[in-house]
């Protein structure tokens with residue numbers, strides 16, 4: 001036996017635990033990456049959108065003031081200064097340039113925060129768009145510029161610049177990015193660990209099943225798996241495995257009991273022959289005495305050869321190569337033959353032996369010799385177990401069912417019957433209700449086993465019903481036509 005294959009540890013990348021872990025970790029990582037990255041993008045877009053909306057809104061206010069009250073500089077200044085002062089955390093600055101790009105008006109303190117000459121040159125390169133720009137103290141600004149008509153009808157076209165400090169938002173996004181990488185790194189460490197634990201936990205029952213299987217040999221079929229706490233699929237695997245072991249154990253037991261029985265049954269006649277021969281040879285005998293000894297030796301030899309041919313028959317019947325010699329058989333005629341054969345011994349025992357057959361002929365494709373042997377075994381049992389005055393009836397009938405016609409053969413007697421607890425075992429090899437194996441009651445306990453294997457060969461079955469003190473009925477069912 002070679003366990004090498006299973007004992008060599010598989011390379012780690014081929015283990016189920018590794019594959020599950022890798023799959024789990026990869027899926028987890030992708031999910032976390034997608035979730036955090038998309039949240040980041042949404043957040044950034046939303047912040048930008050709200051800033052741009054604010055800028056457009058301001059632009060609109062200043063434009064309206066310029067168009068409708070072009071001379072009201074105080075109103076304009078007030079508007080710009082007030083709004084700007086109200087916003088402590090998101091400072092914004094407004095500047096107005098005239099047609100010649102000379103500053104007309106600006107939020108106080110703007111020059112300290114922004115490099116105004118750089119702002120002017122940026123404004124010229126993006127006359128109607130929003131752009132980003134750094135302040136003097138490294139702050140981030142979002143700037144929007146637009147032309148504005150002064151007065152209505154317009155007398156000139158000024159340029160408005162609005163800059164808003166977005167450093168807070170930038171800082172928020174930067175913090176978010178840091179967390180993003182930290183979470184990703186954590187995922188990279190934690191997911192494989194958790195995944196590995198989960199995979200190990202899930203695989204443990206499989207390993208336990210493998211360990212049990214490894215311990216099992218023909219001498220140790222006792223081990224079973226305790227599927228407690230197993231997930232459903234593996235519990236059912238373990239149960240199936242246990243059931244298989246039950247069956248194996250049972251058939252191993254049957255085989256070893258069988259060989260012990262064979263040994264016993266072969267030894268008895270051999271010992272008898274030997275004993276008789278030894279006694280006979282111990283001193284000189286008369287011719288009659290020698291004849292007696294030879295006679296009983298012959299009897300034992302016949303018993304022995306019958307036993308051996310029964311055993312051979314059973315062994316052959318189990319081989320898958322066994323072929324039946326099927327031919328159309330008139331079952332009523334076959335039963336008559338059997339009855340004739342056993343008539344003498346039935347008469348000797350004071351038993352009536354009759355056939356009860358339908359008027360219609362029952363013809364089936366059977367192996368004549370084997371079916372004869374099966375019915376013969378049943379009749380010989382009935383004769384052996386029916387007392388004086390009893391009766392034995394052989395019957396047959398056709399039964400038609402959806403699965404095809406079957407022929408039924410029944411052997412019933414009014415004999416001693418079989419106790420209910422023994423009934424399921426009578427088809428076992430060597431099983432006998434009377435275990436004394438006295439020569440008087442005949443057989444070796446193989447008769448019904450042979451009947452059963454003949455039925456199996458034909459694709460039929462056998463049933464037995466019995467009442468102690470009332471009698472026994474054995475029913476054979478055989479398909480009329482051979483299965484193709």
Ligand SMILES: Nc1ncnc2c1ncn2[C@@H]1O[C@H](COP(=O)(O)OP(=O)(O)O)[C@@H](O)[C@H]1O
Pocket residue numbers: 377381382385413415416417418426431432433434442443444445446447448449472
């Ligand atoms: N017709 C029957 N009536 C009573 N007992 C029976 C009958 N047929 C079989 N048996 C019981 O079943 C046992 C097994 O039968 P069988 O296999 O033919 O073995 P054997 O006839 O060699 O004992 C018999 O020993 C007997 O106890």
Ligand SMILES: [Mg+2]
Pocket residue numbers: 377380381443445446447448
């Ligand atoms: Mg028998």
